Amino acid sequence: MADEEPRTGPARARQDREVRTTNRRDTRRAAHHAVLVTFLVNGMMLATWLVMIPSVKERTGLSTGALGVVLTLPVVGSLLAMQISCLLVPRCGTRSMLRGSVPVLALLLWAVGLSGNGAQLGGVLFVFGLVDGLVYVTMTSQAIAVEKRSGRSRMNLYHAAWGLGTLAGSLLGGLSAWIGGSVAVHLFATGLLCLVPTIATARNLLADEPASTSLGAGKAPRARAGRRGQSILLLGCLGMVCLMSQGAVEQWGAVYLREERQATSAAASLGFIVFSAALVLGRLGGDALRERSSVAFLLRAFSTLACLGMVLVVAAPSVWWATAGFGLFGAGLSILDPVISSLSGHQAAAPGEHADTSVASAVANVATLSHMGLLLGPPFIGWLGEWLGLTPAMAVPAVLVLVVGACAGRVTEPGRPAALGERIAAGSSGGYEDDGGQDLTAPMASTAATLRTDGTAAPPAQPVGDQPLDK
Incomplete structure (x- = not known):
C-alpha cells in the first residue's frame, strides 16, 4: 500500500537483530533444560544401582570381600573413560556422544540386574563405569557451553539436579525393595523412565564450537x-x-x-x-x-x-x-x-x-x-x-x-x-542476553567503543545497537 514504507536501513537491521536474539535465547533455554535433564537422569540411574547393591549381592552370591573388589571396577572404568574422552570428543563431539551414551547407560543398568554371578557383574559394572565416565565429561562440557553462551553461572543448579536425581533413585529403589520387586525389572523400569525425557530433550543439546586451527600461535598464547x-x-x-x-x-x-x-x-x-x-x-x-x-x-x-x-x-x-x-x-x-x-x-x-x-x-x-x-x-x-x-x-x-x-x-x-x-569489539553473533532478552553486553558497550587499547579516550563510535551482530 502507498502509506506503507518498506523496512530498510536501521529499522530492518533492528528487526533482524531482534529475530536473531529471540532464536538464540530460545536455543539456549532449550539447551539448558536438556542439560538439566541429563544431570537429573544420570544421578537417578547411579543411585538406583547403588541402592540395589544388597539385593545384587544376594543374587550373585558374592562374599563381602569379593563384592568390595567388584565395586572398584566401575570407578576404575569411569576414570579410564575420562581420559579416553579426550580422544573421542574431538572426533565425535559432545552432543553426539551424549545422545548415544545415555541410552547405553540405561541398557547397562538393566544388564546389572540380569547378572547371575560375580564375573558377569564385574564385566557389566566395568563397562557401566566406562560409559558413565563418558557421560560425565560430555554433560559437564555441555553445561559449560551453556554457561558460555548465556554468560550466566549454571553449574551449581546442574549439580543440584544430579543430587535430586540420586534422591529420586534412592527412594524408588527403597520402595522396590520394600515391596519385594524383582531387581532386574526395577532396573529396567528405571532405565526406561530415564530414557523418555532424555530422548525428548537430546535434540536441544548444543553443537560443539569448532576448534581453533590457527598455526600462528606465538609465544604469548603458548605462555597462556x-x-x-x-x-x-x-x-x-x-x-x-x-x-x-x-x-x-x-x-x-x-x-x-x-x-x-x-x-x-x-x-x-x-x-x-x-x-x-x-x-x-x-x-x-x-x-x-x-x-x-x-x-x-x-x-x-x-x-x-x-x-x-x-x-x-x-x-x-x-x-x-x-x-x-x-x-x-x-x-x-x-x-x-x-x-x-x-x-x-x-x-x-x-x-x-x-x-x-x-x-x-x-x-x-x-x-x-x-x-x-x-x-x-x-x-x-x-x-x-x-x-x-x-x-x-x-x-x-x-x-x-x-x-x-x-x-x-x-x-x-x-x-x-x-x-x-x-x-563487542569483534561484533560476534554470540552476544550474551539473559533469559528475559536483556542484552548483557549493553552496559559495556560504551566502554568498549570509547576506549583505546592504551586506556585513553577515543571519539564516540556508532551505537552498538545499530551495528550488525553477525558477520
Whole structure:
C-alpha cells in the first residue's frame, strides 16, 4: 500500500537483530533444560544401582570381600573413560556422544540386574563405569557451553539436579525393595523412565564450537597455555580434596554416629540425610552467589563453613549437635565442587588461540584427579580410624577443606567482563542476553567503543545497537 514504507536501513537491521536474539535465547533455554535433564537422569540411574547393591549381592552370591573388589571396577572404568574422552570428543563431539551414551547407560543398568554371578557383574559394572565416565565429561562440557553462551553461572543448579536425581533413585529403589520387586525389572523400569525425557530433550543439546586451527600461535598464547595447564592441575587437586572429604562423610558419617556417639540406626542415618539435603539446597542458591561474588571469596567462605561444621561433628556433646554439624559441612561443601568443575572448562583455549586444551580435555583432566578422591578418601579414613580412632580420623575432612580456602587466591578466574568486551569489539553473533532478552553486553558497550587499547579516550563510535551482530 502507498502509506506503507518498506523496512530498510536501521529499522530492518533492528528487526533482524531482534529475530536473531529471540532464536538464540530460545536455543539456549532449550539447551539448558536438556542439560538439566541429563544431570537429573544420570544421578537417578547411579543411585538406583547403588541402592540395589544388597539385593545384587544376594543374587550373585558374592562374599563381602569379593563384592568390595567388584565395586572398584566401575570407578576404575569411569576414570579410564575420562581420559579416553579426550580422544573421542574431538572426533565425535559432545552432543553426539551424549545422545548415544545415555541410552547405553540405561541398557547397562538393566544388564546389572540380569547378572547371575560375580564375573558377569564385574564385566557389566566395568563397562557401566566406562560409559558413565563418558557421560560425565560430555554433560559437564555441555553445561559449560551453556554457561558460555548465556554468560550466566549454571553449574551449581546442574549439580543440584544430579543430587535430586540420586534422591529420586534412592527412594524408588527403597520402595522396590520394600515391596519385594524383582531387581532386574526395577532396573529396567528405571532405565526406561530415564530414557523418555532424555530422548525428548537430546535434540536441544548444543553443537560443539569448532576448534581453533590457527598455526600462528606465538609465544604469548603458548605462555597462556602453560598457565592454563598449571591452573587445571590446581583445580584437579582441589577437586580431589573436596571429593575425598565428601566420600569420607558419605561412607563413614553414619558409622561415626553409631559407634562413637552411640546413636540408634535411625538417628545415624539421619546424619547422612541432613548432609545430603544441605548439599542440594546449597547448590540451588550457589549460582546466584557465583554471579555476585568472586570465586576466591566463595571458596574461602564455604570451605571455612565446611570446616566449622566438621569441627562441630567431632566436638559435639550429643548426636543432634553432630547431625547439625553434618548439615553445616554439607552446606559448606555444596558449591565447592560445582565451582571447580565450571572453572575447569573455562580454562580451555579461547577461539583464535592455540587449541592446546579443549573444554572436554580440561574437564576430563580435572574430573580424573577429582574422582580419585572418591577412591582415596574412604579407605584413608578407615585406616586412620583403625590406628587413632574414628573421632580423630573424622577431623581430617575439616583440614582438607581448609586447603581449598588456602589455595583460593591461586585459582584463575576467567574474566567475563573482558571476554564480553572482546565479543563487542569483534561484533560476534554470540552476544550474551539473559533469559528475559536483556542484552548483557549493553552496559559495556560504551566502554568498549570509547576506549583505546592504551586506556585513553577515543571519539564516540556508532551505537552498538545499530551495528550488525553477525558477520
